[in-house]
Amino acid sequence: MTRQEAVGPKLVAEFVGTFMLCFTVGSCINAGIYGEAFKAFAATAIACVLTVSIYALGPISGGHFNPAVSLACGLAGKMELERVGLYVLVQMFAGLLAGPCSWGMYGKIVLLQPGQSFGWVSAMFAEMLYTLMLCYVVLNVACSKNTEGNQFYGLAIGFVIVAAGYAAGSISGAVLNPAVALAIANPFASVSDSTSTAWHNVQWLFSYWGWQLMGSALATMLYLVTRDRRFTRGGAGGLPRTPGVFDLSQKVIAEFVGTFFLVLTVGLNVLVLSRGTVWSIAASLMCMIYALGDISGGHFNPAVTVAVLASGRGKITPMAAGCYVGAQFVGGIIASLVYAGMNDWRTFTLAPGDDYGWFSAMIGEFMFTFLLAFVVLSVATVEKPLDTFFGFAIASVVTAGGYAIGAVSGGALNPAVAMGISTADLINNYSFHHGLIYSIAEIAGGGAAAGAFMVMRPGEFSKGAAPVLG
Secondary structure (H helix, E strand, O other): OOHHHHHHHHHHHHHHHHHHHHHHHHHHHHHHHHOHHHHHOHHHHHHHHHHHHHHHHHHHHOOOOOHHHHHHHHHOOOOOHHHHHHHHHHHHHHHHHHHHHHHHHHOOOOOOOOOOOOOHHHHHHHHHHHHHHHHHHHHHHHOOHHHOOOOOHHHHHHOHHHHHHHHHHHHHOOOOOHHHHHHHHOHHHHHHHOHHHHHHHHHHHHHHHHHHHHHHHHHHHHHHHHHOHHHOOOOEOOEOOOOOOOOHHHHHHHHHHHHHHHHHHHHHHHHOOOOOHHHHHHHHHHHHHHHHHHHHOOOOOHHHHHHHHHOOOOOOOHHHHHHHHHHHHHHHHHHHHHHHHHOOOOOOOOOOOOOOOHHHHHHHHHHHHHHHHHHHHHHHOOOOOOOOOHHHHHHHHHHHHHHHHHHHHOOOOOHHHHHHHHHHHHHOOOOHHHHHHHHHHHHHHHHHHHHHHHHHOHHHHHOOOOOOOO
16 A cells, blocks of 8 residues: 555545534534524534544544644654644645635624634633643543543543533634634635625634644643653653553642643633533533543542542552642632633632522532542442543533532532632632632532442452552
């Protein structure tokens, strides 16, 4: 087989996947003009087309469909730079064609620009951070030997769009993809509308490209830090001495990163009055669990770490648990300052709903944090854990809890989330003690989950189950 014959099917796959992604984005944006129902599910529709395209075409080309992803793979040494260039050319060509197709179907011109009341700095952080998240998840679930052969890669990658679309869509459009930006800017349609429209879109197009490529490069650096031993103590040759075994420093970094993106997504959704807040937060948790679960266990929650420690079986040492909790709180606090800064330092207060008191709120937080921690223990730390749906199962607790008690307590279910929100709110209000009260109820829920697990799973202790996720 010649080199051209080997690369040809991959390039065709990249064209088809990128074209359908860009066409769906353009169509969803235009459909949103016709009603709130279309707007509410736009991010989910785009996530779904990316997910199914990755599953269908990923075995052929890797399922990048995004120049930022291809660049990250090249910089991380996962693909030859020559092939990166070919992929990028095909992806950009697909975006260039998809834009006029969606415009021709709807006849509407779309402006590429930050959302109303947001400036370029907020849009830059939105595009950079969530492109970073997207590329980072791709590298971890689709390019790492430690996660090779998994079946969750498409779900993990695709649902980054659910997390980003609802959290950052109002800020920057959550484009996260230079080919999609080109499709939206749509130079052919823009020129046909007016010269000023075309010039407007071209100016913003280069800005979006720059922000997205910065996110791609940062994702590569972060990936190397969390998975390559050359960047941690005791490493040699860039590979772990024992496959699948990571230093405590790598685990702590993973916990910081996962918690950061979780709390960032929480805060942005609340502040922009998102239509899919709970769905978006659950998606961010699921994606980060799939990306980093094999490194640290994917706790991203002090109450979960307390439950894992209290349940025994050598899953985590007290010192490691303390480091995890510290990283989670720091990640949550930094994320809260970032989301506040992106929103002109607006914050919100974590407190019981208007029609409910503290007792009701703490009962709700205790109950669903208990459920969250118990599910983690049951699906991810047992002798025979779920190998594909563990992230989906854990994140689904957030979906359940968010809708069940969101009106009562806000459905934080996580001391890092609670303390992050309360720390940022010090900018405008004195509500720091609210985070402390929430944290007590949530950690109590984690401890209760460990006790229930011991009672209901005595076999796990007699067998001495080996650690699975961390």
